[in-house]
Amino acid sequence: MDSPRGDGVSVRCIETQAGLVIPLEPKDKETNTILFNGLTYKTLVSPHTGRIWLDRNIGAKRVATSSTDSSAYGGYYKFDEANVCPTGFSVPTEAEMTAETVGADVNNTTTAFTSFLKIPAAGSRIPNGVYDYVGFVVYMWTQTAVGFNGYYFYSSDIRAHFAISDTDYNFSVRCIKD
Structure with a gap:
């Protein structure tokens, strides 16, 4: 029996709107404003x-x-308050943040800043309200919870890694598109 399907044929689908092709991935490094x-x-x-x-x-x-650009530090958020991203964005998971940092040769505050994310060493605000390590260390929340604690990205002048913190500490937040 003959099949109406062609052998060896592949189909690529693209989204269109009113006859215009809408690219599924942005072509430019800077793609949009929000x-x-x-x-x-x-x-x-x-x-x-x-x-x-x-x-x-x-x-x-x-x-x-x-x-050490203080105008780029942004807000400081507790883990439970860290979901402050605009609609369509969220706080990255530990795996998502790893892929962009330690998985991409970010190994200290210098390489955190020179990465495409331009991460500043904003430090943190500890539970008693005191700012700590501002201008020296990166503390940035992920959305990954570990028991009653939160997972965060840490970078100093000598290393970068992920660690677990009490959720009452206030760290920076960067958002990734859902």
């Missing part, structure tokens, strides 16, 4: 994973111009 809480963020495409990220920490006035 107005959120009174600030305009741009989106960036990761050269490592192709995922889309906001160009700076939530609450930051600008993209970091150095690892």
